[in-house]
Amino acid sequence: MKISKKTINLLERRRYVFYFLGDGMGLNQVHLTQGYNSALGLPSVPYLDFPVFTMITTHSASSLVTDSAAAGTALSTGGKTRNGSLGVDADGNRLVNIMELAHAKGYGTGVVTSVGVNHASPAAFYAHVGRRHEYTEITRQLIEEPVIDFAAGATILIQRGDTLKPEDYVQRARGNGMRVYCGKSEYAGAAKGERVLYLSDRLDKKYIPYAIDRKEGDMSLADFTSAAIDYLYPNYRKGFVLFIEGGQIDHACHSRDAGNCVHETNDMSESVRLALDFYARHPNETLIIITADHETGGLVMSKGSYELHPELLAGQKCSLESLTAQIAELRKSKPEVSWSELKALISRQTGLWDSVPVSAQDEKRFTQIYKESFLDMDGAVEKNLYSANERIAAECLIFLGGEARYTWATSSHSGTPTPLYVKGAKAMEFISCRDNTDVPKVLKKVAKF
Numbered sequence: 001m002k003i004s005k006k007t008i009n010l011l012e013r014r015r016y017v018f019y020f021l022g023d024g025m026g027l028n029q030v031h032l033t034q035g036y037n038s039a040l041g042l043p044s045v046p047y048l049d050f051p052v053f054t055m056i057t058t059h060s061a062s063s064l065v066t067d068s069a070a071a072g073t074a075l076s077t078g079g080k081t082r083n084g085s086l087g088v089d090a091d092g093n094r095l096v097n098i099m100e101l102a103h104a105k106g107y108g109t110g111v112v113t114s115v116g117v118n119h120a121s122p123a124a125f126y127a128h129v130g131r132r133h134e135y136t137e138i139t140r141q142l143i144e145e146p147v148i149d150f151a152a153g154a155t156i157l158i159q160r161g162d163t164l165k166p167e168d169y170v171q172r173a174r175g176n177g178m179r180v181y182c183g184k185s186e187y188a189g190a191a192k193g194e195r196v197l198y199l200s201d202r203l204d205k206k207y208i209p210y211a212i213d214r215k216e217g218d219m220s221l222a223d224f225t226s227a228a229i230d231y232l233y234p235n236y237r238k239g240f241v242l243f244i245e246g247g248q249i250d251h252a253c254h255s256r257d258a259g260n261c262v263h264e265t266n267d268m269s270e271s272v273r274l275a276l277d278f279y280a281r282h283p284n285e286t287l288i289i290i291t292a293d294h295e296t297g298g299l300v301m302s303k304g305s306y307e308l309h310p311e312l313l314a315g316q317k318c319s320l321e322s323l324t325a326q327i328a329e330l331r332k333s334k335p336e337v338s339w340s341e342l343k344a345l346i347s348r349q350t351g352l353w354d355s356v357p358v359s360a361q362d363e364k365r366f367t368q369i370y371k372e373s374f375l376d377m378d379g380a381v382e383k384n385l386y387s388a389n390e391r392i393a394a395e396c397l398i399f400l401g402g403e404a405r406y407t408w409a410t411s412s413h414s415g416t417p418t419p420l421y422v423k424g425a426k427a428m429e430f431i432s433c434r435d436n437t438d439v440p441k442v443l444k445k446v447a448k449f
């Protein structure tokens with residue numbers, strides 16, 4: 001069969017780009033996860049064998065330690081900005097992002113995240129605002145401007161002082177001609193020309209449940225990713241750019257919860273596997289990029305001795321936030337909770353005193369925290385950027401990570417460079433990337449956006 005010149009041109013122009021962002025996923029987060037998987041006989045982190053691997057710097061225009069807004073802007077536009085800004089440069093001038101370029105050339109576009117669809121990282125791929133918490137304006141841009149064809153995330157975050165609810169924005173999106181679905185059971189896809197907003201069925205929750213806490217029927221990042229592929233592939237003959245964020249790796253690391261970090265990192269890999277399945281069917285046209293906006297927690301793979309024991313994290317059955325909720329339930333159920341009751345709950349959910357021994361000295365420290373936070377009610381709660389947790393729960397999970405020999409330098413972001421893994425069509429071009437702004441610049445060039 002003779003293939004016409006027109007067909008060859010079309011094939012050459014066809015591009016499928018999967019752009020993954022593990023929020024807070026530094027190199028050590030990836031290798032903590034790989035160490036765990038290897039110790040437990042689980043499948044390897046699927047991008048460790050990608051042909052391109054390099055490290056990129058992440059500093060913003062205002063700080064050597066970036067936030068997700070400035071880093072997202074760098075990764076989507078190739079321009080540096082101040083921490084907190086989205087899609088504009090340090091002077092407030094609008095920057096063009098790769099979604100706008102792809103959309104203008106007739107490619108489909110999608111953003112998928114496990115956190116709010118208007119949270120900083122996904123918003124960096126469509127919004128232009130001075131401050132990341134201007135959710136009202138970010139949401140307006142998502143709904144009213146036609147750049148993003150498929151947007152999915154836990155909910156719509158509401159700006160402080162805004163009297164509207166996520167449900168009101170759902171109505172606005174529908175009024176603007178978008179197909180909106182809340183929850184897996186509602187989802188019914190859409191035809192070309194119909195833009196999609198896919199949210200979870202719990203609009204009151206800022207995030208979908210952590211993978212480690214997920215129950216039957218809960219939404220997952222992979223649910224959103226597979227819906228995005230099923231929508232974009234048949235509707236955009238020319239191809240698409242799909243941004244996918246594992247948004248809660250960052251939250252686990254802010255909480256210094258190593259076990260949760262492993263499960264969230266593995267959970268994003270489920271979506272990477274969907275991209276790899278797609279790649280297997282379209283190897284010449286598919287490009288898969290995996291990177292992070294910054295590292296969170298200053299995760300250290302050592303505690304002085306020459307050993308690591310990631311397998312000790314296997315006894316952990318829930319996130320810090322879930323353990324906090326369970327302890328709060330216990331508090332509510334009776335006037336006074338004894339140490340032995342609390343210890344039994346913590347042991348069941350973390351493996352401490354069971355698969356992981358606790359010395360008498362460490363237990364003494366825990367009983368002191370119990371005494372302060374349960375009997376004296378002093379400093380019961382430990383706060384970080386995304387959650388307020390029971391102090392005893394936070395301390396026990398940091399202890400568990402420490403027994404596995406993984407420790408944290410901070411409960412915030414660090415300035416360490418982040419990894420970049422690339423596979424697929426023209427992947428080798430990305431080997432030159434040294435800074436986060438290089439990634440969209442190379443992408444623009446190879447995808448001819």
Ligand SMILES: [Zn+2]
Nearest residue numbers: 024250296413
């Ligand atoms: Zn963060």
